[in-house]
Amino acid sequence: MSIDSNLSQAxxxxxxxxxxxxxxxxxxxxxxxFKTAHTAFTQDAFTQAQVIADAPIFADFVKLxxxxxEAKFIYLQRELSAWLPSIQxxxxxxxxxxxxxxxxxxxxLKRVYQQVFQPxxxxxxxxxxxxxxxxxxxxxxxxxxxxxxxxxxxxxxxANPGSFDALVEFLQQHQLLPMNxxxxxxxxxxxxxxxxVTAWQQISHPNKVESTRFGKVDKxxxxxxxxx
Numbered sequence: 001m002s003i004d005s006n007l008s009q010a011x012x013x014x015x016x017x018x019x020x021x022x023x024x025x026x027x028x029x030x031x032x033x034f035k036t037a038h039t040a041f042t043q044d045a046f047t048q049a050q051v052i053a054d055a056p057i058f059a060d061f062v063k064l065x066x067x068x069x070e071a072k073f074i075y076l077q078r079e080l081s082a083w084l085p086s087i088q089x090x091x092x093x094x095x096x097x098x099x100x101x102x103x104x105x106x107x108x109l110k111r112v113y114q115q116v117f118q119p120x121x122x123x124x125x126x127x128x129x130x131x132x133x134x135x136x137x138x139x140x141x142x143x144x145x146x147x148x149x150x151x152x153x154x155x156x157x158x159a160n161p162g163s164f165d166a167l168v169e170f171l172q173q174h175q176l177l178p179m180n181x182x183x184x185x186x187x188x189x190x191x192x193x194x195x196x197v198t199a200w201q202q203i204s205h206p207n208k209v210e211s212t213r214f215g216k217v218d219k220x221x222x223x224x225x226x227x228x
Contacts, residue, residue: 014053016076019086021158022053023191037209041217049209059112158188
């Protein structure tokens with residue numbers, strides 16, 4: 001397939017699963033000066049944003065690493081004891097709109113959740129062992145894919161001391177952030193606490209990139225078609 005010239009520009013993709021602090025990382029990237037999208041479902045979002053997290057990134061990182069050969073990736077980790085109740089609450093809330101055939105969420109969102117948490121049903125959502133296996137399999141998939149290109153991947157747990165410094169060092173190492181840039185914040189801000197998942201919608205920032213076009217999405221054939 002032919003690839004638009006805009007696709008060759010450097011990007012940072014965040015491949016952590018939902019509820020691993022993707023919003024906190026996106027807020028940090030906004031403040032570091034990056035045009036950032038928390039989820040991206042239009043070609044314009046992929047073109048404009050320098051940093052993209054969450055859906056469809058966490059499921060499509062293999063294709064994205066091929067389409068954007070200069071891109072860097074950040075894998076967000078979180079202790080299972082904290083992640084499991086949080087993702088369980090989210091998936092229960094999303095279930096109806098993911099599985100309904102007559103509407104609900106957009107097709108990209110449905111596809112990636114059904115892919116990573118398959119079979120996507122209430123029984124499995126209620127099974128913490130199933131969810132833990134999904135988390136671990138996703139982690140193994142990410143680590144295996146980047147095993148031969150480790151410089152492209154940063155593994156990060158924002159709860160760990162020094163994680164913000166590790167992010168800045170990674171960005172500077174790949175010349176995505178100037179070495180002499182003044183960094184006012186030295187820690188990640190806690191976002192979406194106590195199960196809330198709407199904080200990103202309330203954020204107003206000049207570097208924020210909208211995920212949709214007034215609620216409309218694009219086909220994104222470069223993700224859903226086979227690469228040739």
